[in-house]
Amino acid sequence: MEKVERDIIDGIADVDFGKSKEGFGVIYHKFHTKVENFFLAKGYILLVIGFLLGRALILATLTPFVLPFFAAVYLTRKDKAPLALVGLIGGAATLSLKEAFVSFILAFLFLIAYKLLSKWRRNENTFVPMLVLSTVLLGSLAESYILLDTITMYGAMMALVEASLGYILTLIFMQSLPLLTISKRRQALKTEEIVCLIIMLASVMTGTIGWSIYDLSIEHIMSRYLVLLFAFIAGATIGSTVGVVTGLIFSLASISSFYHMSLLAFSGLLGGLLKEGRKVGVALGLYISTLLIGMYGEGGGVLSVSLMETTVSVFLFMLTPSFLTSRIAKHIPGTTEFSQEQQQYMRKMRDVTAQRVSQFSTVFEALSNSFSAKSTTNDIDDSDRELDYFLSNVTEKTCQTCFRKEACWARNFNTTYDYMKDIMTEMSETDGSISLGLSREWEKHCTRSKKVTDAIHQELTLYQANQKLKKQVQESRKLVADQLLGVSEVMGDFAKEIQRERENHHKQEELILEAIQDFGIHIENVEIYSLEQGNVDIDITIPYNTGFGECEKLIAPMLSDILKETIIVNKEESAGYGQDYSHATFRSAKAFVVETGVAHAAKDGGFISGDSYSTIELGLGKYAVAISDGMGNGERAHLESEETLQLLQKILQSGIEEQVAIKSINSVLSLRTTDEIFATLDLAMIDLQNANAKFLKIGSTPSFIKRGSKVIKIQASNLPMGIVQEFDVDVVSEQLKAGDLLIMMSDGVFEGPKHVENFDLWMKRKIKELKTDSPQEVADLIMEEVIRSRSGLIEDDMTVLVAQINHNIPKWSSIPMRGFHQKAN
Template identity: 60%
Template structure:
């Protein structure tokens, strides 16, 4: 059974491929269209379709022009109207002659084609009238001008519509102009079927209604009624008796599009109802039966149409589900390609990081090799010309080597050899002992410099490896974010809109980008609120009740005029918030302080507090500390881990500094979801945490930034609680209380005695206390940053909505 199905599928696929080759590649479809357009006549004697179609094919697919000429002449000849056949033949000849002159004059056929068709049709019609009637009357001139003008317009229409038929696949949606042009082309084809009757039923009527059914089913009421109007109008021009068809086709297309949700049955019922109403009103009861039968045949053909054809056509009509899915598939493909490229770059940076990391694999061998190189350099200056060289290095190699390495290691620590037993033994072993020891001592400085240089190179490579690894992780996370598909949340959007509107608020549009717990992202458009704060006071509390978590307004763009809309951006509120207060003073009361500070709320739900103290005072120290803070901000915003960020800042400063100006850095990273904190203190004094009457001190030992290229950053972690106070300060504070024997104990006592919990008041009180201690003198730049961790309590209470839907949300990763 499965084999027979697979064989049938292969057979259908092969037949479809052969049909596509015959219709598109070999031009059979264009031949059929040409044949029907050769038959098409409007206003009893005007043939405006043949020459424009030939011109469009000649411009787009010149190799098909001979076949189209045969199709047009065959179609005209099938009507037994030799006058139209002669006009088409004469028109094609005139077209080719004029095109030859245009080609010789180097004019562009793209711009001149409509004018060329107009001139061809005008000259061909006038020449034929002159040959047959021996004279030209005013009606001949008017008819020729009308036909030429129609031909010029139809040329533009055919140029846009032929590619729709001839192209096998399209990647973009059809424009409105292309849709209308395509409909006009199909309608003009139907005029070629006028007069075809089978068992008393008009093929023209059946095909026109079938065309309306297809487009109403694919594009809805707007497209269906448009196809009905255009098709009915063109058929009415070809046959005045079919004028009532325009009303019926337009009305049927409208009804069919409105009943599109009923699938093919609903669209078919729309045509039958439209036919029944218009036929009774326009043609009378005697024409009701043939009209209903023609509509029924059209509906039967519509039911027999494979769904693959309608689905394929729907992909090119904007506004359809198939078109939206096609666009989504295209965007998904672009997204996957982009994510793969980012992932490749991430792997590249990871590989580069690994290549820099594999530095110390052969560290021991390298150290031994360096000793050997050093001793060989010493022996070149001492032992090379010694008569006891053979005895020392051939017969007693191990003993001589051990003596010299021992002397080398002794002189590494001191400038002269203090191990007298080693010196005595070496004097007995070597006749040039003093000279060898002097040479080793002199060469030791070069040896130390060489080792220091190699160590700096290894440390620099390690820094680069850490930075590349950090970039790789950021790019890897970015690739994962790209690959996350936006959920199809249209139903939830409608439910939220209905729930809010049920409370009497008008909402224009709701767009949900994420409903993950702790990472809600909703955009909304509302009518101009006039600054009343409806989003913060009403809509956010309603969303909080619907989504069962605190929702706040992240951003609000108010309308400038009454007829515009306000844009509101809602997101999840953090469980904790941080309030800060800052107090600073420059040395001697100057304007410029060498300290810099910053409070940064990062996008990952973290809050960073940083203080940097440039070495010294004044403008240069201020510039150094400011650059340190700014560089740290940019690196942290990129998503790189804070430890790697500090090492990167340190490496930049150490490479940049040509004089000894360094910076300290005191960084605290607070997670706003659980209030956990990390402290990274680089050459800075301790920080303090006040929890009730208890004061804790946070300290670590790290050198200031920029002194050495590489150092291990000691990270101190602490779990903060709601109500905790974090006090961070620069080392100028301790300089301000240098007369106090134990400044840490004194600071803890002052913090414990604080009677307020407001950060700004605390910063001002501590600063004032420090300045008073030194009787108003300010001997160094001083900065104090106080942060208070609080539970995030919404300003507005949740507004319950009893008809609100319940959403099952995922936790944010």
């Protein structure tokens, strides 16, 4: 019982602690939001920065920061310029009232000149710095003349130096101020912006020169804290840059701080190198730098003070919240946070794109459903309704004026209706005639039997034409529905493909890079996009291309051994003039390859044949072989068959299923023209991974597969394309094997032999008697046999297309990489 009570109490305590922790997070978030809004949105940070810059000195006498900062604020955030001016004058007043007065006068003169010269303002980014330079130069010369009644060479040189610094600082502040005042920034920082930001922060910190707490210099503490922060966020490169720039600014402000530049630069470099140790590693780098540089300082007392200043800066660094460092890191290229931010953005764009494509897929599917045929119940209702309309038209012309109308349609409605329905049915089936039995019964029932029968025959012609038109519309609707559904499936697959995220293969990339370089081949970079079996995709960058085929002869065989499958060079881009790198793409080799041979001849030995053929290598490891025979001979038949194959190639390459592609082509051919122009199509789709073949034959002759001494016939019955708008495509599947010969031919070859009753047996016998396996030789021999059987005459267009399926044997054997497998294990 005590245990249960203790568990309940502990549970309540955990809940309270969770609530307090959650409440603390909410309070902290609100506090952070208010502080950020106060300083950034309302612009009070400009007041603080202005105060420190107002009392910052260069070379112990110059104050070049005042007017550049005011001008930059006036240009970027004009509404906050009064706050910045108040801060600048307040900071200058801590030096002397004269400095405060001079600062106010320079700002006043700048505003007057800015308004007066507004007509000549073309580009603010160049006009404002030049105006600052002129104002500072004239102001300094005027001040020197008022105080000394003359302008000395030294005074003129110092005025020129201060004006030049003002020009440069204006450019720097214009670059860096938006980084501090805009609360939400998505763009990555450029190198120039980072340097400008560092210069501005260092310049602000020079305003703390002379401040100390318990003999600890504030500027030393803050400058080391700044170096720690950037070394931890961005690494050694940015850390050392921050150290050098900050130290340089401080040495210009005070000569006594010159040695401090070495300390900051070294600590930035060392801290950045030790950033893998997180904050402790970066802090350790600063301590080591302080000790090493301090040994060359001014004695043990100075070293102890420097160590105390380092300790305070490390303490502030440790208190810096992680959200602040990660927020800054998101804008600095090269950091992990920046990469994650970019990946998140790309992932979002990918998801949005996939969603839009998926929505389009849904739209096409909905359109397909709307074009689909109506339900069976609706079809039956429509048929009954149309029959009623048909009989109404007949009775309107015959029964309306008959004296027996009431007897037939009021008392014997069902009998009259059934008789007329039977008459209509028999007439539609027998081309307008009815049986003698039905004719006698109808004459007994109707006094105007001959007139009614003639009216039914007349209306039946219109009825049948209407039904035929309706059927064509329904077939067209179904064809459009199938095409829209095919497009929907393609877009749906594309959306799924987009959502496939590139996997991280950093370890494998490093292992492959190291293994190939240990072998003695220098490569620059390895990028793995996919390691899926049968779908490997690797890009490798090499420094140059010697032209000796290193990628094909060495790198691909090594990758084949590493990945335990055959890898080939898919694409190789040689380094052009002035380029130092070449790029090669390595992909998985297909399990099978297809070698083709073609023999064709035009009727009577002409130049233009009505037959066309095509071999198409599609994506996803598919290979298509097709023959099309246009009706007749000559140029018109050639154009018909050629266009059929071009449409087929484009539709298949888009990813639409074969049956839908053929139906689409048939629709185009049947609706395009009223001329009786038809085309046959003999298509074989071969999967290069498993050698499975699909045969789609539209009005074409049989094909044959020669497997050793065995000959297999492939046949399907479909009308040629363009005759009817709707037909079912018969698909015949056959598993091919290595060494098989697939022989396809047009009707001019299959039906070409003279004095042959059974073309199948003749063609099988000739194929079986072949003594060669070369596709081109097989095609030539079959063509020669057919022409010889007709005594050398070519009475029709003739085409023979032969494809041989073989295992894909790599050109180069794999190179064993034993070291790689040991490291991988």
